[in-house]
Amino acid sequence: MSKDDQILEEFTSKEYEHGWSVDFEADEAPLGISEDIVRFISSKKEEPEWLLEWRLKAYRRWVEMDEPKWANVTYPKIDYQAIKYYSAPKQSKKAKSLEEVDPELLKTFERLGISLQEQKRLTGVAVDAVIDSVSVATTFKETLSELGIVFCSFSEAVQEHPELIKKYLGSVVPAADNYFAALNSAVFSDGSFCYIPKGVRCPMELSTYFRINAANTGQFERTLIVAEPGSYVSYLEGCTAPMRDENQLHAAVVEIYAAEKAEVKYSTVQNWYPGDKNGKGGIYNFVTKRGICAGDHSKISWTQVETGSAVTWKYPSCILKGDHSVGEFYSVAVTNNYQQADTGTKMIHIGKNTRSRIVSKGISAGKSQNSYRGQVNIMKRAENARNFSQCDSLLMGDKCGAHTFPYIDVENNSAQVEHEATTSKIGEDQIFYCQQRGIDEESAVALIVNGFAKEVMNKLPMEFAVEAQKLLALTLEGSVG
Amino acid sequence: MAELTLTDQFTTIFEAKTGSKEGLSDFQKGSFEAFNTLGLPHRKSEAYKYTQIARILEKNFSEVSVPLETSWDIAEIKERFYPVNEANHLVFINGVWKSDLSEIKSDANHLQISVISESELDLLGKVSNSSRDPFAQLNGAQFSGGLFFKAARNSDNIPTFIYHFLDAENTSISFPRILIDAETGSQTRVYEKTFVNGDAAALVIGMLESKVESNASVRFTKLQQYPKNVYAVEGIYASQDKDSRFHTNTFTFGGAVIRNNVVIDIDGENCEGHMNGLYVISGNTQVDNNTAVDHKQPHSFSNELYKGVIDENARGVFNGKIYVRPEAQKTNAFQSNNNIILSDSATVNTKPQLEIWADDVKCSHGCTTGQLDEDAIFYLRARGISKVRAKALMLTAFAVETLEEVKEELVKDEIESIILNKLG
Numbered sequence: 066m067s068k069d070d071q072i073l074e075e076f077t078s079k080e081y082e083h084g085w086s087v088d089f090e091a092d093e094a095p096l097g098i099s100e101d102i103v104r105f106i107s108s109k110k111e112e113p114e115w116l117l118e119w120r121l122k123a124y125r126r127w128v129e130m131d132e133p134k135w136a137n138v139t140y141p142k143i144d145y146q147a148i149k150y151y152s153a154p155k156q157s158k159k160a161k162s163l164e165e166v167d168p169e170l171l172k173t174f175e176r177l178g179i180s181l182q183e184q185k186r187l188t189g190v191a192v193d194a195v196i197d198s199v200s201v202a203t204t205f206k207e208t209l210s211e212l213g214i215v216f217c218s219f220s221e222a223v224q225e226h227p228e229l230i231k232k233y234l235g236s237v238v239p240a241a242d243n244y245f246a247a248l249n250s251a252v253f254s255d256g257s258f259c260y261i262p263k264g265v266r267c268p269m270e271l272s273t274y275f276r277i278n279a280a281n282t283g284q285f286e287r288t289l290i291v292a293e294p295g296s297y298v299s300y301l302e303g304c305t306a307p308m309r310d311e312n313q314l315h316a317a318v319v320e321i322y323a324a325e326k327a328e329v330k331y332s333t334v335q336n337w338y339p340g341d342k343n344g345k346g347g348i349y350n351f352v353t354k355r356g357i358c359a360g361d362h363s364k365i366s367w368t369q370v371e372t373g374s375a376v377t378w379k380y381p382s383c384i385l386k387g388d389h390s391v392g393e394f395y396s397v398a399v400t401n402n403y404q405q406a407d408t409g410t411k412m413i414h415i416g417k418n419t420r421s422r423i424v425s426k427g428i429s430a431g432k433s434q435n436s437y438r439g440q441v442n443i444m445k446r447a448e449n450a451r452n453f454s455q456c457d458s459l460l461m462g463d464k465c466g467a468h469t470f471p472y473i474d475v476e477n478n479s480a481q482v483e484h485e486a487t488t489s490k491i492g493e494d495q496i497f498y499c500q501q502r503g504i505d506e507e508s509a510v511a512l513i514v515n516g517f518a519k520e521v522m523n524k525l526p527m528e529f530a531v532e533a534q535k536l537l538a539l540t541l542e543g544s545v546g
Numbered sequence: 547m548a549e550l551t552l553t554d555q556f557t558t559i560f561e562a563k564t565g566s567k568e569g570l571s572d573f574q575k576g577s578f579e580a581f582n583t584l585g586l587p588h589r590k591s592e593a594y595k596y597t598q599i600a601r602i603l604e605k606n607f608s609e610v611s612v613p614l615e616t617s618w619d620i621a622e623i624k625e626r627f628y629p630v631n632e633a634n635h636l637v638f639i640n641g642v643w644k645s646d647l648s649e650i651k652s653d654a655n656h657l658q659i660s661v662i663s664e665s666e667l668d669l670l671g672k673v674s675n676s677s678r679d680p681f682a683q684l685n686g687a688q689f690s691g692g693l694f695f696k697a698a699r700n701s702d703n704i705p706t707f708i709y710h711f712l713d714a715e716n717t718s719i720s721f722p723r724i725l726i727d728a729e730t731g732s733q734t735r736v737y738e739k740t741f742v743n744g745d746a747a748a749l750v751i752g753m754l755e756s757k758v759e760s761n762a763s764v765r766f767t768k769l770q771q772y773p774k775n776v777y778a779v780e781g782i783y784a785s786q787d788k789d790s791r792f793h794t795n796t797f798t799f800g801g802a803v804i805r806n807n808v809v810i811d812i813d814g815e816n817c818e819g820h821m822n823g824l825y826v827i828s829g830n831t832q833v834d835n836n837t838a839v840d841h842k843q844p845h846s847f848s849n850e851l852y853k854g855v856i857d858e859n860a861r862g863v864f865n866g867k868i869y870v871r872p873e874a875q876k877t878n879a880f881q882s883n884n885n886i887i888l889s890d891s892a893t894v895n896t897k898p899q900l901e902i903w904a905d906d907v908k909c910s911h912g913c914t915t916g917q918l919d920e921d922a923i924f925y926l927r928a929r930g931i932s933k934v935r936a937k938a939l940m941l942t943a944f945a946v947e948t949l950e951e952v953k954e955e956l957v958k959d960e961i962e963s964i965i966l967n968k969l970g
Contacts, residue, residue, distance in 0.1 A: 460907075463904060466901070466902060467900070470899050475885075475887065478889055478890055480915065481914075487910040488900060488910070489908055
């Protein structure tokens with residue numbers, strides 16, 4: 066066995082570090098989905114009548130829809146009746162401070178490396194932690210509320226800011242937008258809500274730490290971010306999940322609304338359980354993420370580092386409606402073993418002088434399949450729209466695949482659209498060059514991969530960049546020679 | 547009586563042939579069955595996403611038949627030939643090859659030119675994989691008087707010009723079919739162009755298949771200078787053996803709705819596959835170039851360059867696919883699509899697609915859509931060249947790059963003058 070094979074062997078035999086689960090007393094709904102379950106979830110959350118109606122409408126549409134088949138992924142058919150749609154960690158009463166939170170829960174976060182206390186004391190990051198389906202603790206609320214910023218769990222927002230939820234919920238991703246968004250709309254359990262008032266620059270990175278627990282629990286978060294004119298927010302989302310054999314479905318929806326001159330930066334590090342080295346288990350990640358630059362001069366920027374999940378199906382998009390608005394998409398997607406990723410973006414240019422930039426870096430190793438699927442659409446009235454897309458793929462090993470499906474639709478003659486894609490492997494001469502300078506093979510590979518992904522990594526906020534780099538190194542350690 | 551759907555009409559045409567003296571081969575029966583199974587591409591078909599072909603055809607061809615008589619006379623036909631003596635001039639009338647009107651100069655030992663007969667039927671439809679293309683199947687079912695080329699081993703052949711003459715006094719349809727078998731080491735050059743009489747809607751469902759054996763070379767150039775009543779769905783399918791070369795050049799300058807399906811299978815090592823195309827369109831023309839290169843064997847090279855200049859209400863569609871199979875290591879595959887939009891209501895849809903399963907490859911694609919570089923035009927104007935001239939100069943320069951692979955000077959000159967005429 067050559068050194069490369071050895072390293073590969075070592076790496077592939079590495080088990081998922083965050084693979085464990087903690088037993089909570091979960092307050093669970095029975096298996097399956099029906100109108101009654103939708104009502105059950107809604108009543109559990111003590112929701113107003115209009116929201117229940119909204120959910121039911123979504124459910125009725127969902128029943129009529131077919132699961133999409135166009136993505137370049139294969140997975141066994143999902144039995145939607147074998148999923149538990151609601152599961153909440155039981156707590157005797159609502160926690161008012163961290164001290165009152167279930168110590169078991171706090172331990173969970175510590176094992177994940179984000180103790181809430183520590184977060185609170187040291188990092189200055191406000192964390193809205195989601196375990197299973199209910200937000201457990203929200204920190205830094207007071208600091209934020211002084212500025213008028215609302216950052217809370219979705220269910221709390223429904224109780225306390227119904228007028229905002231009513232106005233913006235489904236305004237970017239309609240209830241029946243697509244199969245998984247409709248499912249989410251019907252049964253979403255919780256999520257985060259963020260509202261930045263006019264002219265406010267959010268002083269800290271807002272972060273949600275997702276975590277899936279309890280076997281067979283589909284997790285259906287709903288995130289809504291509203292940025293009023295002239296405001297700015299940087300939002301972080303990251304996740305890790307415990308090891309499970311059965312596939313877990315995750316169908317989240319993220320909506321971003323950016324008014325005039327507002328800027329929203331949304332960063333994701335996704336490291337859900339990808340299944341074991343034989344492709345068994347792992348999370349199905351079917352996410353709908355969309356932002357609308359509704360006002361002039363607004364900006365939405367998506368940055369994602371995708372290393373986990375067995376199947377990923379995710380297209381963070383921007384609707385550039387306001388004149389001079391800007392959409393950005395930076396992505397690193399890494400797949401290994403039997404992982405499959407079909408990810409990309411949509412940039413819909415409606416307003417004049419709108420600009421968008423897409424940088425997508427795909428790295429595939431093992432027996433994985435990695436696809437970029439993107440659409441750039443320049444509508445008729447989008448004068449002087451500008452788009453640049455670049456999607457590069459790096460292949461490691463001869464059993465993986467890299468695919469590119471860009472759609473470019475231009476209906477305006479003043480538009481300039483460019484698309485570039487390359488596929489390659491790490492060159493022997495590149496490695497040789499590094500080795501000549503005393504860098505060993507493994508470090509050389511790490512160096513080259515990091516360089517390959519750097520353009521995207523640079524876009525991540527500091528807090529995330531460290532974690533992301535670690536993940537990248539961990540996922541690809543010794544995958545090639 | 548309810549109106550007949552297009553598929554019903556195809557059935558009528560097909561059944562009429564059953565009773566004719568030619569009869570029908572098993573191949574044609576099989577193709578018709580395959581067509582019926584596949585059906586016309588439906589509304590959500592990904593391959594026809596931007597060209598709703600079934601709807602377009604249903605709308606324009608409520609009653610259609612293959613013209614039985616022609617208004618073209620012999621003198622008129624011969625006048626259209628390129629003035630090249632050392633060449634074969636082959637005439638198709640309404641999709642049927644007419645040997646009596648054709649001039650064949652080649653030695654039959656070098657280049658056999660004949661009607662596709664029983665013995666070649668075995669090859670037909672199997673040269674490369676067109677089994678999922680409903681129009682290829684439809685052509686297979688309906689064609690008659692197809693043309694068969696066989697370039698003998700190591701023969702270096704004189705050029706062959708193919709002229710299609712269509713009658714469009716009434717709504718018509720034609721199914722031209724060409725099969726090229728290029729044996730080891732042979733060289734073949736084929737040029738194709740079309741003339742149309744009449745203003746009624748004319749539908750061409752064409753099909754060319756080429757088997758390129760080891761070390762053989764086939765160059766195929768198609769000039770689609772259609773008037774605005776022509777609808778066409780034309781397939782070019784090639785399969786390449788080791789060390790072979792295959793070039794296609796497609797030049798589209800008009801028509802109503804033109805769909806070109808170009809598919810190259812690289813089935814041997816060290817092959818070269820080239821696909822070039824140019825579409826300079828205006829009015830309501832819609833051109834849809836759908837290409838695919840399937841790299842099945844290692845050490846091959848494919849290159850693709852499609853350029854478009856789109857004016858008025860025209861729409862240009864490009865969908866290029868590159869597949870690199872796990873076995874096809876050391877593949878180099880390149881693809882490029884550039885478009886210039888000249889008017890507010892012109893549209894470009896492009897979808898360059900890479901699907902790669904091998905790691906030691908160099909593949910890239912790029913596409914651009916934009917307009918002329920203002921700085922370059924300013925530069926030319928600063929040197930006393932009028933704006934109109936400057937634009938024409940830039941557009942012509944943009945377009946002629948695709949001409950490089952056309953080796954026959956006469957054809958090259960002709961295309962160049964069309965470009966100048968359209969853009970100058």
